[in-house]
Amino acid sequence: MKIRIDKPACVGNARCAAVSAELFPLDDDGYIAVSEIAVPPGMEQLARRGARACPERIIVIEEDVAKS
Amino acid sequence: MTATLSPAVARPAHVPEAAVYDFDMFADPAYVADPHARVLDLLGKAPGVFWTPRNGGHWMLLSHEAIFNAARDVETFSSELMPLDKVEQMQKMMPRHVPLPLPICVDPPAHMKYRGPLNRVFGPKAINDLKDSIRTLAGELVDAIRPQGACDFMSAVAEPLPVQVFLKMLGLPVARMDDYRALVRAHLSDPTPNPMDSVKKLWRIVDTIKDVLEDRRANPQDDIISLLWQLDIDGKPTTMDDMENYCVVLFVAGLDTVMNGMGHGIRHLAQHPELQQELRANPALIGDATEELLRRYTFTVPPRIIGKDTVFAGLEMKRGERAMLFLPAADLDPKAFSHAERFDLKRENKTHIAFNAGPHRCLGSHLARVELQIVYEEMLKRLPLFRLDPAHPPSFHCGHVVGVDTLHLLWNP
Numbered sequence: 001m002k003i004r005i006d007k008p009a010c011v012g013n014a015r016c017a018a019v020s021a022e023l024f025p026l027d028d029d030g031y032i033a034v035s036e037i038a039v040p041p042g043m044e045q046l047a048r049r050g051a052r053a054c055p056e057r058i059i060v061i062e063e064d065v066a067k068s
Numbered sequence: 069m070t071a072t073l074s075p076a077v078a079r080p081a082h083v084p085e086a087a088v089y090d091f092d093m094f095a096d097p098a099y100v101a102d103p104h105a106r107v108l109d110l111l112g113k114a115p116g117v118f119w120t121p122r123n124g125g126h127w128m129l130l131s132h133e134a135i136f137n138a139a140r141d142v143e144t145f146s147s148e149l150m151p152l153d154k155v156e157q158m159q160k161m162m163p164r165h166v167p168l169p170l171p172i173c174v175d176p177p178a179h180m181k182y183r184g185p186l187n188r189v190f191g192p193k194a195i196n197d198l199k200d201s202i203r204t205l206a207g208e209l210v211d212a213i214r215p216q217g218a219c220d221f222m223s224a225v226a227e228p229l230p231v232q233v234f235l236k237m238l239g240l241p242v243a244r245m246d247d248y249r250a251l252v253r254a255h256l257s258d259p260t261p262n263p264m265d266s267v268k269k270l271w272r273i274v275d276t277i278k279d280v281l282e283d284r285r286a287n288p289q290d291d292i293i294s295l296l297w298q299l300d301i302d303g304k305p306t307t308m309d310d311m312e313n314y315c316v317v318l319f320v321a322g323l324d325t326v327m328n329g330m331g332h333g334i335r336h337l338a339q340h341p342e343l344q345q346e347l348r349a350n351p352a353l354i355g356d357a358t359e360e361l362l363r364r365y366t367f368t369v370p371p372r373i374i375g376k377d378t379v380f381a382g383l384e385m386k387r388g389e390r391a392m393l394f395l396p397a398a399d400l401d402p403k404a405f406s407h408a409e410r411f412d413l414k415r416e417n418k419t420h421i422a423f424n425a426g427p428h429r430c431l432g433s434h435l436a437r438v439e440l441q442i443v444y445e446e447m448l449k450r451l452p453l454f455r456l457d458p459a460h461p462p463s464f465h466c467g468h469v470v471g472v473d474t475l476h477l478l479w480n481p
């Protein structure tokens with residue numbers, strides 16, 4: 001699973017980091033520090049919740065294509 | 069507070085009759101009596117975007133979708149209520165610098181020049197370090213009222229706490245607390261029609277702070293005023309005018325708001341003993357409760373000016389017209405939040421816009437959240453079940469900040 005963030009559109013609500021500071025790193029100003037995050041196994045649920053917490057709706061989750 | 073309705077002005081020709089709804093955002097009697105009950109009522113009756121003939125005639129944006137879009141379209145919905153060249157002309161006619169509420173009153177891209185330097189100072193990391201001292205202050209205030217069995221929460225806790233936090237952060241002498249509380253009260257007092265009176269209020273704020281500003285310029289300490297002196301603003305070292313601007317905006321935006329947020333939240337808790345019980349039993353839920361109270365009782369109404377002729381939500385809007393982002397309605401909009409009128413600790417969608425959306429998103433949101441949560445925690449920890457005093461029902465005022473004037477509580481000491 002991947003997280004993609006429209007970084008220039010971040011206005012620093014920091015709600016994603018309130019869900020998981022580990023998954024969503026902020027810069028010193030409190031804005032998102034990265035635009036792409038590879039989600040470690042086991043953290044998928046936190047990733048989804050963090051994305052849903054964004055008031056600017058700029059975080060999208062890319063689910064892995066199911067392996068057959 | 070009693071308020072009189074402003075006269076209704078004539079509808080401009082480009083505003084269709086169906087888009088008109090008569091609502092006075094300062095004086096509507098039902099709104100002033102119980103603000104959020106009236107907001108819910110409005111959502112059922114008024115269009116999601118309407119024009120009201122009150123207060124000179126202006127647009128009102130109610131729906132979450134409309135406000136979300138408008139807050140991010142800064143060319144159409146401009147924050148430069150007075151164009152910057154006019155501001156400069158006005159400054160030249162004044163005997164001294166008139167403090168400007170930067171960055172609130174400028175649009176991007178210039179906006180970031182003034183906001184950027186403040187972001188780190190008010191970022192989540194910096195604010196986290198203040199938690200312990202805020203908790204100590206809050207605990208002292210609540211302990212002081214506990215033996216009384218009754219209080220006006222607004223004057224006993226909600227007003228002094230943010231003022232004390234502000235003084236500590238800026239490095240202002242706490243011994244002068246009473247002067248600053250008097251300034252807050254003067255600032256909140258009824259506006260007069262004379263704009264010079266508002267300017268004089270700003271000068272009074274500056275006069276009270278000026279000696280400390282001068283001192284920290286020469287003798288930096290571990291406080292925000294000293295930090296601000298060391299910044300680069302638009303590539304230039306901070307000037308005394310910059311410092312006056314920043315101190316005034318922090319004063320105006322940081323005190324009046326937090327205290328009213330606390331008022332709305334504590335009123336809800338006082339009305340809901342079962343919620344107090346749940347949170348006392350499980351204090352870990354108070355963070356979620358703080359967020360849901362912010363949503364349920366969103367209380368600021370940022371103004372905008374239409375920057376260019378446009379068609380928005382199917383309506384023709386003309387350059388120079390005013391529009392209000394009616395955030396209290398956005399966060400109670402049933403299209404955005406299911407059972408929006410319900411206080412729901414387990415609500416799935418927590419993306420309220422009590423701090424607005426877009427580039428002007430509240431700079432102080434991290435501080436405000438910490439102050440609110442700590443007040444709820446300390447009130448619940450240090451007081452037994454508290455309730456509203458039936459002999460003195462709460463009173464409110466409405467406008468750009470929908471605030472609580474008095475909130476009388478009772479408990480068994």
Ligand code: HEM
Pocket residue numbers: 147170171172173183190317318321322323325326329367368370371422423424427428429430431432433435436437
């Ligand atoms: C619960 C408390 C608070 C609420 C509900 C609140 C709400 C808001 C809102 C809605 C805006 C956007 C205004 C606009 O779009 O025109 C804003 C901006 C701002 N707030 Fe707050 N605020 C609160 C507390 C604070 C505190 C404690 C501070 C002090 C640090 C603060 C400082 C500011 C500043 C400087 C801006 C301007 C930001 C900009 O224009 O970029 N606020 N606030």
